[in-house]
Amino acid sequence: MGERAKHAELAGLQPPPVPPDARIGSFRSGELVNADASAVDRRLFVDEELYRLEQERIFAKCWLFVGHESQLEANGSFLTTTMAEDPVLVVRDKAGKLRGYLNSCTHRGTKICRADSGRSSTFKCPYHGWTFNSEGALMSVPRLGQVYGENFDRSKHSLREVAKIDSIHGLIFATWDPAAPTLREYLGEMTFYLDLMLARMEGGTELLGGLHKWTIGVNWKIPAENFAGDHYHVPVTHGAGVEMGYRSQLSNDGYCIHTGNGHSIGSERGGAQQGHAVQTEYKGFMDNMRAQLVAKYGEKAAAFVPVGVGTIFPNLSFMDTARFRTFRVWHPRGVDKIEIHSCLIVDRALPEDLKREVRKRYSLAFGPSGIFEQDDGDVWQSIQDSMRGRIGRQGWLNYEMGVGREGPTVDRYGPPFVGSTSDILMTEANQRAYYRQWAKLMTEGDR
Amino acid sequence: MSEDAVREDAGVVSDDLRREIEAFYRTEILLLQGHRYRQWLELMDESIKYRVPVTTSTVNGLVAADDALGYYDEDLELLKARVAKLESKQSWVEQPTSRLRYFIQLLDLVHQPDGTIAASSNLLLYQHRWNLDQSFTGERNDVLMPIPGGFRLRSRLVVLDRQAFTEQGLSVFF
Numbered sequence A: 001m002g003e004r005a006k007h008a009e010l011a012g013l014q015p016p017p018v019p020p021d022a023r024i025g026s027f028r029s030g031e032l033v034n035a036d037a038s039a040v041d042r043r044l045f046v047d048e049e050l051y052r053l054e055q056e057r058i059f060a061k062c063w064l065f066v067g068h069e070s071q072l073e074a075n076g077s078f079l080t081t082t083m084a085e086d087p088v089l090v091v092r093d094k095a096g097k098l099r100g101y102l103n104s105c106t107h108r109g110t111k112i113c114r115a116d117s118g119r120s121s122t123f124k125c126p127y128h129g130w131t132f133n134s135e136g137a138l139m140s141v142p143r144l145g146q147v148y149g150e151n152f153d154r155s156k157h158s159l160r161e162v163a164k165i166d167s168i169h170g171l172i173f174a175t176w177d178p179a180a181p182t183l184r185e186y187l188g189e190m191t192f193y194l195d196l197m198l199a200r201m202e203g204g205t206e207l208l209g210g211l212h213k214w215t216i217g218v219n220w221k222i223p224a225e226n227f228a229g230d231h232y233h234v235p236v237t238h239g240a241g242v243e244m245g246y247r248s249q250l251s252n253d254g255y256c257i258h259t260g261n262g263h264s265i266g267s268e269r270g271g272a273q274q275g276h277a278v279q280t281e282y283k284g285f286m287d288n289m290r291a292q293l294v295a296k297y298g299e300k301a302a303a304f305v306p307v308g309v310g311t312i313f314p315n316l317s318f319m320d321t322a323r324f325r326t327f328r329v330w331h332p333r334g335v336d337k338i339e340i341h342s343c344l345i346v347d348r349a350l351p352e353d354l355k356r357e358v359r360k361r362y363s364l365a366f367g368p369s370g371i372f373e374q375d376d377g378d379v380w381q382s383i384q385d386s387m388r389g390r391i392g393r394q395g396w397l398n399y400e401m402g403v404g405r406e407g408p409t410v411d412r413y414g415p416p417f418v419g420s421t422s423d424i425l426m427t428e429a430n431q432r433a434y435y436r437q438w439a440k441l442m443t444e445g446d447r
Numbered sequence B: 001m002s003e004d005a006v007r008e009d010a011g012v013v014s015d016d017l018r019r020e021i022e023a024f025y026r027t028e029i030l031l032l033q034g035h036r037y038r039q040w041l042e043l044m045d046e047s048i049k050y051r052v053p054v055t056t057s058t059v060n061g062l063v064a065a066d067d068a069l070g071y072y073d074e075d076l077e078l079l080k081a082r083v084a085k086l087e088s089k090q091s092w093v094e095q096p097t098s099r100l101r102y103f104i105q106l107l108d109l110v111h112q113p114d115g116t117i118a119a120s121s122n123l124l125l126y127q128h129r130w131n132l133d134q135s136f137t138g139e140r141n142d143v144l145m146p147i148p149g150g151f152r153l154r155s156r157l158v159v160l161d162r163q164a165f166t167e168q169g170l171s172v173f174f
Ligand code: FES
Pocket: none
């Protein structure tokens, strides 16, 4: 392929360069993110105005992960979570349709549901007793005629419903934006890698055993960009994992793939979390899946089982390893705090006792007490701590690693592997793509 | 038959045994507070099940399901893996080492038909770390296996009283 054609193809895979003079609220875009996002201003992580704009331009617009279909098997089942800071109630209604609502009574705003999950066909507000059904309609109002008279229109007081809700391989997403593209358009070429990761076995996937929930005093973008492509931190932050035999020393052989719209994956060749300690039969299962993929697409396809670690813009990350597969949301709770909801997603067709072993391997390594994840939290919190001061918020963070090393993935791995990739594992290409997408959405409101 | 023996038959433990069990827990507290985890592992029976499950908020309050994910969900092999990790110089979560204070209040001791003793207690743990202070409370349910000169821990189930209960990272045993 000629240089020019290559350039055009790559450009199609990349969010546009950041224009220097677009507005982001009271900021000029160029003072926050440089053209290729190899420099990002520290204020992105501590500024209250930017955080408020993110709620409007990112979280109220993007598709956000709200749960897994296996949590809502029966009609009338529900779960509660949040979309950014907004509490939501996700239900499977009487007809079996997935729906999402703001978990807030239309009378005075009280949460109508306090439990994490359960089954109920009605939700009664604990303040004045307005009661809603799983279709979001206001079913009953205490003393309706007596206190509101004859003309009160209950149909005008349904729960606020998300604009769109859809699922892919059991993962449920919702958006508040009626003008949002379809979920599959939003995910774009990431869909291909989700297919690889979540459709390995007949019967689909399930979320096993509930959620790990914990908090970290950090801006939500720090963990999101970490999962997007920070392989550079692994040998240091997680050096203990090598010492105790859980994983081999990280090599620089692997890929960091960006698939458009800020979505990314990356993996060391052979998958993250290689090593001899605490293995299970899952490894054999993954070896088998790898052999099947190689038979289909050739030797190079071996690199894609497991798929690795990644982020779906803005705040859903995952990690598909030789031992387990986790998905997690970094819910923003103010500019300097997140609440993490992390879960284990297994293939339903796995034998039950193997699922149990995989569950143990996941919580050994990830979640708040995980021997890998337990070391990330303090690092991230200390980033926030050191940037909140008058001087700490000044200047740029550096994202230059691996600039200019990207090319179409198909050139390295052959068809059907999509997106743009680098020829080394340790690059910040995916973080740059992430912040270019951030700038694209953040500048849109002020055009 | 002595009065004590009669009480043992009913599942209630003798005062002597209670004192031995209290001594076991004092030993354990000293090992945990001292971060002497290698020695702490020696208190474990080969078949140890060590579980601290996540809880779900339901209309009936916090519930810990049998098949729930764990904050800890370990057998001896996995506990050893955790200890090996904490011993590493690159285990950042414990640098600097946190100060720990365990308060274990024994509530009930009951003989089990298989010769083990079920011990339930309240747990209060205070942790000071370089960047935060936090405390944990919960109920602990142990099964102790008598051996010559002491006990081995056969199983432990700790249900904590909070849900999104920890900040940054969790590096303590319950
Ligand atoms: S070396 Fe990267 S943040 Fe310090």
